[in-house]
Each structure stands twice: as C-alpha cells, then as structure tokens.
Amino acid sequence: MSMSEPSSTAPASVEEFRERLAMISAELPKRLRQCADHIAANVDRIAVSTVAELAAGADVPPSALMRFCQILGFSGFSEMQRLFRDAYAPGWPDYATRLKTLRDSGAGSPTALLAEFIDSGRQSLESLAKSVDEQALAQAVDVLSAAGTVHLAGFRRAYPVASYLAYVFEKMAVSAMLHDGAGKLDHRFALRPGDALIAISFAPYSVETLALAEEARARGLAVVAITDGAVSPLAEGADVCLAVSEVDFGAFRSLSATLALALSLAVAVGTARSGV
C-alpha cells in the first residue's frame, strides 16, 4: 500500500500539517485510522503530550503512532512535536487566568458579568473567523462599491451597527444614509434605483427592517443583508447575505462579531470606491 511510504518532506507549518493529515486520511488501515482520528481531534495536545499519552488516547500502541508520524512525512514524533512547540501561540495563560479571577469575584457581580461578556465577545469573533463566507463578503463589497447611495437600516439591537456604519462611511467619504426612524418619518422615497441597502436584523427580526428591505427590492435596489443565518427572513430575497452569529450570555448577546464584520465591509467599500 502506497500510503505506507513516508512523504518526502515534513509539513513546515501547522496549516500544511492539517492539509497533509486530511490528504492521508482518505485511506488508512485500522490502527493508523485511529491515530488520524485522535490527532485530528486533539491537535492542541500535540505540543504538550508524550508519544505514550497520545497513543493511549488513540487506543493504539506507541509504535503505531510512530508509524503514523512517519506517514505524515516526519522523521518521528519529536520532529512533529517540534513544529507545534515552535508555533505555540503566546499569551496564554495570562488572559485565561485573569478571566477566571474576574469570574470568581462572585456570580452576578459587575466584574463577573464583565468576564462573561468579554468571553462571549471573544468567542463570537473567533466564530466569525471560522464561519465567514468570503465570497459573500467580496460580493457585498462589489455590490456596494457600485451603488449610488448606501442606505443603512438597523433598529433596536441592530441600531448601533447601522450607526457605526454611518460613521465609518462618513469617514471614508461614501454617500450613505442612516434610516433611523426619527419622528416616524418615511424616507422610503430616498431609495433610488442604483442605490443599495444594508439591512441589519437578528432574531426576533425587526418588522421595520424587513419592510424597508422589501421596499428597497421593489424599487430595484441591491440588498445586502447582515443577519444571523440562512433561515433569517432577511436572507430571503437579499442579493447578498452575510451571516454572523453572536454568543449569548443570559438575555444579552455580544455585538463584537457583527461590528467587526460591518467595519471590514465599510472599509473595504470605502477603499474600493476611492480607487486606492
């Protein structure tokens, strides 16, 4: 079996390691399969484990794991582990320790609340890094770069996002209009053909945002939706859908991921429009 032949070179980065792992995992005999599965699920333990520990975790003898490392292209386990030890992310455990201290200050205390919201914010941002639809983002930039005026609709919890977009577009000298519902005035007639709408809404989906999105579509505007998933009513009929989810703590959700996405979108659009 050609899979037993070690690859000629060892992966030189964690990313390359993952690719190699995926590639060789296509066809493996029983014990080596166990190794692959366990390693894939415990990449974060490679730097801090021994052959014996990982082998025990995979329920194989150490020699099987040695063979597995060689199939991946390493001379042995030590070479593989060196890759991970050298690539180790700095900063731990400072943040984790600190967060725990804050949390331990007492359930419900302002400090413990802060710890929870900090954590949910970070998790939300991390989740965005993994889940972002890069094509949709690029498409949204294209659509908005070609638009006349960019209209912004987001109410209640989404309002901070919409207003931040208005701020950034102003900074980037992009024609933008914030629909803030002031005085219950009806600005729908400002939705002109060739314009575009960024509609921002999350469950339980503001009626006003949905209505404005529908009105925009009817008037021939392109609609870019920022919402919490493909099942969102806002996604339906939008030209582009940027899905982003936030982690809850209690009755409230972070806004960190949404703002990072919005900011990236606005800066990319502003840059594209200025021709830089």
Added chain:
Amino acid sequence: MSMSEPSSTAPASVEEFRERLAMISAELPKRLRQCADHIAANVDRIAVSTVAELAAGADVPPSALMRFCQILGFSGFSEMQRLFRDAYAPGWPDYATRLKTLRDSGAGSPTALLAEFIDSGRQSLESLAKSVDEQALAQAVDVLSAAGTVHLAGFRRAYPVASYLAYVFEKMAVSAMLHDGAGKLDHRFALRPGDALIAISFAPYSVETLALAEEARARGLAVVAITDGAVSPLAEGADVCLAVSEVDFGAFRSLSATLALALSLAVAVGTARSGV
C-alpha cells in the same frame, strides 16, 4: 536564608502559581532571581519547554532552575510542568490557523481586513480583562443604581455605545434617556438633580459630550465617564471614570471592549435596580 526552604505544598493552579511566584520573588539571590524573572516573563513556555531550554533562556545552569522549582514548592520541574500541561487551554491552533489563512488572502482584501478587525477586537477584549478597574466599575454601578434617570451621551464613534446602552436599559426597564442631538434640540433641562449621566467619548473627544458632562455636573448630576484614559478631559470632574482602550487597525478602532464594558454596566445596574 529561609527562602531556600521549599514551601510545604506545590501550587495547585496557575493562579496560585502566580501568587507564589510573586511572593518568593521579594528576595532572591542572583541566579534564582534570574530564574524568577525569566519564568515570570515566559509562563506560556513552561508547558512546552525542557529544563535545559528554560535554563538557557534565563542564562543559568539547569541545576539553578531545579532549585527554583523546589523553592516554589514543587518536587521538581516535572511536577511544575504537569500543572501547566494539564491546565492548557484547548482550542489552539484552530483560531490562529484560520486567522492566518484569512490574512493571507491578500493585503487590503475584504477578507484580510476582516482578519485584522477580528484580531483587534479580540485583543481589545483581552486588554480589558487585564486592565479593568473593578472598584470603579462597582462604584459606577452603585452611582447609577441610585439615580433617577440615566442620561446617555455619546456622539459619532461613541454613538453606537450610547444607543446600545439605551437598548439594554430599556430591556431592563431602567429609566434612561438617549441624548442623540436630533434636530440640534437642547435637552439639557431634562438633566434633573438625582439623575446621572453616562458620558462616552474617546480621542479626539466630542465637544458636545464634554459640554453635556459639564452641564450635568453643574446641575448636580453624578457623572460616569467611559473614556480612553485618565488623561482624558472627560475623566476630569467625573465621579467615576471607566477607562477602556481599543486596538487600532489603520484609521479605525475596534468597539468590542467598550461595548462589553457598557453591556456589563447596564446589566449590573438593571439587576441592582430590580432588586434581584
């Protein structure tokens, strides 16, 4: 010298380790001092290094490092390292790998921009965890819990924060008034004695916010400032100052840390006011 006597028990957590390290560092002979300094600055390498590597880093012979581990209360280096290996934060390197991939998609591309803003958001939140003034936060909660109406002032970049606070206070059934400057109307007469103001502003400090804060103080309101440091003009004269900084990427800054802080404040105030 009594410092040479090993402590009776080994630290049982990373936090305890840090406390022990700080405690014994008060007085140490030359080589052991070098060990303390190096370990303190490289806690994140303990799990993935050998005695020889850490000793070389500290510029001491391995035996000095062994002695240092024993002074900390461990039987040896292995016991100390075990503490860190067992406490190792899971999840790495998935996020780091992903972020690198996003960044590598091309400088200035929407995706690379997103990577940068995700990273600056996470760093800002982490920085908040480390820098938060817990006493100031508790004091702000006390002040706002005792207030009649909570007035909210934040313009331009700070406006999303102020509007989010308004949203959360509404959800928590707290009397709150968002000063949004609509129609350039002057709502300063709504600032009643017994009320409080949350004033949010960052460099280059909105004139409107500073003016409203000053007006509030003159009318006997308590002022809670959310701003970017003790040198901020907003901090001067405020009853409580909540300092929060954000990491820049290019001309724009994250808002993640500020929002997490604001959200925590609002929820704590709402909870305190409802008597739960």
Added chain:
DNA sequence: CTCGATATGGAATATTTATTCCATTTTCAG
C-alpha cells in the same frame, strides 16, 4: 487454500531529559 504483502504489537535499545550530589565559590555576621 496458499502465499506474499501489509499491518500490528511489544520488547529491546537508543536518546533525551530530569534529578541528585558534591566540590567550589561567594556572602555575611561576628
């Protein structure tokens, strides 16, 4: 079924790493 190729497990061996011990140096109190 046979036989060759492949997979497997475990023990022996090699290598690396942690630890101990001791001679020497340095420090500090009297």
Added chain:
DNA sequence: CTGAAAATGGAATAAATATTCCATATCGAG
C-alpha cells in the same frame, strides 16, 4: 580577618521518552 551558611555550577546518575527492530497476525489476490 575567620568561619559558617548560602549560593553556585557541573558532572554523574536516574528516569523518562522516543525509536527501532523483529516476530506474529491479518488481509487479499490468485
């Protein structure tokens, strides 16, 4: 200055870990 206590460095030793090798088992093609 002396002498005892403490600090220091390095080599020897012990322990842990990685690796190799070989006998045996399993698989699959003919």
